[in-house]
Amino acid sequence: MQRAARRRWQVRSAGAGLAVALVAGVLASPAAAGPAVRPAAVDPCPAPVPVAEVVPGTVGEGLTVVRGTTPQPFAVEVLGVLPDGIGAGKDMIVVEVSDVAGGHVVDQGGGGIWAGMSGSPVYVGGRLLGSVSYGFTSANSPIGGVTPAADMLPLLDLGVRPAARAGAVREDRTVALPSALRRQVSSRAAAAVPRGGLQRLPVPLSLSGLSSDRVARFQAGADAAGLSVLAHAGSGRAAPAAAGPLAVPVPGGNFTGVLSYGDVTAAGTGTTTAVCGDQALAFGHPLAFAGAVSYGASVGSSLAIIRDDAFGAYKLATVGDPVGIVDQDRTSGLRARLGVLPRTVPVTTTIRNSTTGRARTGTTRVAAPDMLPEIAAYAALANFDNVFDEVGDGRASSHWVITGTRAGGKAFTVSRTNQWASRDDISAEPAFDLAYAVDSLVNQDDEAVTITGVTLESNVTSDFRQYRVAKTEVAVGKGAYRAPSSVTVKAGTTLKVRTTLKAFRSSTVRRVVSTVKVPARTQGQSGVLLVAGGQGSSVLGEDEDEGCFLDPSACDDELSESLDGVIAGLRKAPHNNDLAVSLLLGSEDDDDFSTVRETRLPQRYTVTGAGFVGVQVRR
Template sequence: MQLAERSAPRRRRALVAASAAFVVAAASWASPAHAEPDPGGPVTTQVADPCPSPVPTAAIVPGLVGQGMTVVRGDTPQPFTVTVLGLLKDGIGAGRDMVMIEVSDLDGSTVVGDNGIWAGMSGSPVYVDGKLLGAVSYGFTASPSPIGGLTPAADMLALLGSSPARTASAPRTKVTLSTGQRKSLDTRAAAAVPRTTLQRLRTPVSVSGLTSKRLASLQGAFDGAGRSVITYAGGRTSATAVAAAAPVPGGNFAAVLTSGDLSISGVGTTTAVCGSKVLAFGHPMDFAGQVTYGANAATSLAIVKDGTFGSFKMANVGGTFGTVDQDRLAALRATLGRGPATTPITSTITNLDNRRTRTGTTQVAAPDYTAVATAYGLWANYDSTFDKWGKGLATSSWTIRGTRAAGKAFAVSRSNMWSDRSDPTIEPTIEVADAVDAIRSNELEPVKITSVAFKSAVSSAYDQYRITRIAVSVNGGRYKTSSVIKVKPKAKLRVKVTMRGYQSTVDRTVLLNLTVAKRYAKQTGTLTVQGGLDGSSSSDTDPSCLLEACDEPDGSLNSVLAGLTAAPANNAVQADLDFDENAEGEFSTDARTAAKAPVSGEQSIVIKVKKK
């Protein structure tokens, strides 16, 4: 979860008010003589060093003018003008100041235009006299605004490990701003600050493979998990894409979480390239600390105007130039070289209506995305192959493989059958995604999932059985439907289960055999027959929890794995003979068989066992 998203509404409103007041008051601050340029004057700063030293803290004063670099279209950075409005103490976090700024176009360019500061601009470097002031990373969300915030360069460069030392603060030289400068800053600050929340810029997230309905669902999952992103339908990213050239400051930067059928990539801007290390975004993506994302090139297609989330950069993701290894408050950090290792999620879907089969794969670079990538990666293949929504019948089988403590391998598998009158692909997908989440969320052993393999056959031939009646034959005698049946120990029971299908007038029957054990003597119990749909928990998972861990399963990893396969399949018909709980010993016997479609309903009969 990001800090900005967790702030209470009252505190957010207070921050906006404080930000506006700070900007207006900043005009009367004393500032060094060298920071006196006319805020509206031209900027000609050119930077050749991709890893410049930071601007001294003492020089960050109202009226300071710098040059920013970012990409609007294509992959070539363009300049824009930045004017410092003031320093917001602890504006990013405790001990983390924010540089309040106003951006504008340079020499009539259209970098900013009427879009204001847009999502995807995150990480755009700003320079003053060849030094790095910081990266554009914060803004207002409800409407376009040129007012925003920078993450200071020193905080970002600290992520390099052997970072340049912070420049010591120089004593302030008191000078008086001119009346014209004060009026200019006062007027722009009052007019430009919109009535909404200052927060880190949302990250545009390119997503391939999903229909608009699934994409909206994924946006909801990100929102529910507190991720500050704007999802849009983007192009497919390949885990084996041709290596890209090293990024340049102000150029596009993509953090690739998954690739293949379901490609999910956050798009932003490169701030600095220091040897083999790259800094980007100026804020976190998931605030996840040590991570493994792909670090990829991207080509901007357009800046899209959006009245809900604000304008954002739409881009195609290109080849890999390294691995993102840090996702921190100040920036993403990547190491140039090979991309990250990935986990394959493979699905083979057969459409029984037309016999078409498609096998698709999603490669997961970020382990925390394995469960959500399983769900949406499977839906991507289902929608492409089944090619419809509506009632249907599906079978599924899956195997999850991985390693546990001491590198010991494990595998867990399950098969099931599904029916649904609106979308038969929901439940089978959620079942395996839930299983991935449960394995990764166990608290007792370190687990690494190495592959997920899924197969399903789906058709429009919907059917579902409902149990309507049961009858019991004792020791081969006639079937009885009475509410109470008396038997002797060791009696053999044959249970005839009558079911009726969807919109059918024809009954179907299955038989189950049980034996009344000798230890049941003088006990009264219940014979219950239940369909698999009622005997197993329904999959009502909110997809957003797949990004956070839906459950924290109790017990050992062995018990977690066993629990994933213990529940009856949806097409099971199960009979349970259960006796009084206060009786000594274990008094329960069950039998199970499979039907040709999922089964619902429950029927029961009381069983009284005689002494002999």
């Protein structure tokens, strides 16, 4: 570290499955086991090349992994420098990459830079120019952008600050090329430069335990949150144990930032740029741009470079042995502290299929606290899909428990039981209800909350049954039941409400009677008598809403309520099998109604639909 410090004073998101037919068509060719020229030994923490010394025509050599774990060389030539091209005070070095004689790196991506190369170190005369981290992701192109070493190495000295919510500040991922440089790049590329500017290379994000449809849904949520990732099916990895082996990253080797382990292992793959003492640098751009973070850090093994004409070529890799913890996620890259394992939060799900008798308990351990709500939902989905083994209609009961600590280290526990029915995807609603609960707890503005554990138990069946509010009748005092659009009553009057519930696809009806007393001192007020089923709408109507769990700033949610208020709200919220009869009253002069009476009547099955009767209280 001391040597690196002395040198630094010089410094001035595509759901791809692995179907046999797809892999056969997209694996890069030729399938080279290694380059003809072995890479020379490099200083793992070299001195940087000052950007002021970088001129067009400067040549160097990069290192990255195509297959397995051994870095392979590729050639780099500087085309120019974009002052402030990455950000204010952060230049971008524009380069052209090519294969060395006998090498097969660039041709694996169809002749262009591919996702997963992010962080690939580039050396000039034994010094570190920077890392290949930007490219034209819309088409294969050998033209790319290098994050200067002069901007990456200061991350080694950055202090650890309180973690920020992922994506709280959006970063522009596209860098426009000046017209003169664009013409130069076009002539060198022997083709028109793709429209748009250089973009930071998306991070190949592998997700284990999920079907292609679930991966695509995760991708939609990541897109809504502004995360630059290419989600695809991947392999699982158990959470590292304290006594387990620790690997040592090497420059040009595979680097994975691990968000979760277990059933749903979520890991972003890139390349290690430098290793300086007990720290490492990677990617050359952010993963989630979340500042001070806590992700797992591991090496990995590359299986192949997958050519995808729709989303661009990307590296398919497995998660290898742990090396430490990613503690900084910044504009210029990731920083890892080596030899330190991340704290993880266990998400344990037990799913039982009442139709088939199958049951399974699964565990996912989440290393990235900011992504706990979203990953908890997908951990539940993974186990639901394993046990229910279909995406379709049905019923489910669920019981979740969330434990954590609040201000002063005081422990708390929140739990809730509910029922569910869906004609579309019965697994999704209990899974995302859990995500909503976790998000509500960690994203309120009142107190800092640390979640220590999440459990979900659910019974699911394909036998769909549900009640629908078919008719609402009201009797005033001792009068007869009628189905009026409105009633006029005296304050203190008792209303009898008879609700007819119709069973799904059945002639069977159920009549439920309840009473509501109009409060005294409400003379002159007006409002509505509302009869509604608890399952009025799904937790998430659109996939894009999942971006709220990955980045709260992506949605206009108001979660500033006190922590006690959030906990009370979660505990007291209506259940999906409730029939709620509510009287809402307010001034005649406005529509600001408030609930003055409410009765909840639990039913055997979930209830949907609603009925309304206007209410006018006499003066």
